[in-house]
Amino acid sequence: MKKTFFGLIIIVLFSICPFYCTSATELAFTESVAEWTFMVYMDADNDLEKSGISDFMEMASVGSDDNIKIVVQFDRIKGETGSFGDWTDCQRFLVSKDMKPAPYNAISDWGDGYGGREVNMADPRVLTDFIEWGRISYPANHYAVILWNHGGGWRNAESIEPRGIKAICWDETSGIDESMEMKEVKQAFTAARWVDLIGFDACLMGMVEVAYEIRNLGEIMVGSEESEPEAGWPYHMLLADLTASPLMTPAELGSTIVADYGEANESYSFFGGTTQSAIDLSMIDSLADSINVFASELIDSDRSDVFTARRDSLEFDYSEHIDLYQFAEFISDTAFDYDLQTAASNVLISIENSVIANFCDSFFTTATGAHGLAVYFPKNQFLFDKDYNGSIIDFSEETEW
DSSP states (O other): OHHHOOOHHHHHHHHHHGGGGGGGTTTGGGGGOEEEEEEEEEEEESSSHHHHHHHHHHHHOOOOOOOEEOOOOOOEESSSGGGGGGOSSSSEEEEEEOOOOOOGGSSSSSSSSSSOOOOOOOOOHHHHHHHHHHHHHHHEEEEEEEEEEEEEEEEEETTTTTOOEEEEETTTTSSSSSSHHHHHHHHHHHHHHOEEEEESSSSSSHHHHHHHHHTTTTEEEEOOSOOOOTTTTOOHHHHHHHHHHTTTTTTHHHHHHHHHHHHGGGGGGTTTTOOOEEEEEHHHHHHHHHHHHHHHHHSSSSSSHHHHHHSSOOBOOOEEEEEEHHHHHHHHHHHHOOHHHHHHHHHHHHHHHHHHEEEEEEETTTTTTTOOOOOOOOGGGGOTTTSSSTTTOHHHHHHOO
């Protein structure tokens, strides 16, 4: 009886307005529920536009089906490449098999009666809108949201960037607010509600500080401790695997992304090394607790032990980013203080519980020995960034680190 009544309502609605389902919001009435909606927030409004085209084509080599919906918000820039009509605004796509990233293939209505337009991909509200639109338009049992762009961990500290507190999603045509800080990433995902997997196809995002910021907003995080090669994630591989096994859990998808990334980028080791890891966000509070105790013990410890461990720890493209596991392991192996040893050992256990999949190059490269999570630790107090505080990142406010 309920089904019959609901069907009658739909018939009446269509008889009143034959174009009722033309908007993105209303498409949910006709769209069947998929297993996964895989959303890529592709901010190529910068010098990565060519890579964005390449990654889109990788996605299109697989394409969406009934179980997997591949949805892309793709922002481009003027002057990098003139391919596919040289459009320079932002378009949304439901990526089908062999689709070209051209405006005639784009979604014509974003739910407000309008399609492609220029947006500021560094605005958290734009990210929230994309996620909510993806949920409504392409309902699924699981949602993955991938932030595709440059990355700098809890912030970007390059000397050429004096503003200094940037994290991800650089949009070079949107004025002074060119990228999202981690607090803004948190804001966007909080407003959009829970997603199953949050991925960062960007450099240097595999940090404790990043995971801590989004720990309550998703189940699995995927990110790299080290810089990524320009090709980024191998979407043709990971989406083919997901399509072949659409019932993957979030943890299984995260592990698949790490494995496929490792297979695709092992040869990059000759150019400096690659890393990728999948993190169980439900374990991050426990990890932060162990780091908090560890930090307290470090404050009262023999500074020579700390100096030696820090000096010998694996550094990444930003030298103030070090592998947390390796640092704690050095302390655990060399410190004479029992309480400090115990605290370091507990950090190791917590990292092992948090990192569900990890790839690092097996050759002699800058990435060898990476264990999945980096942490901010400058070499000395003179290099400490004053922006590492609670107004920028929660981790520095809520732990002793």
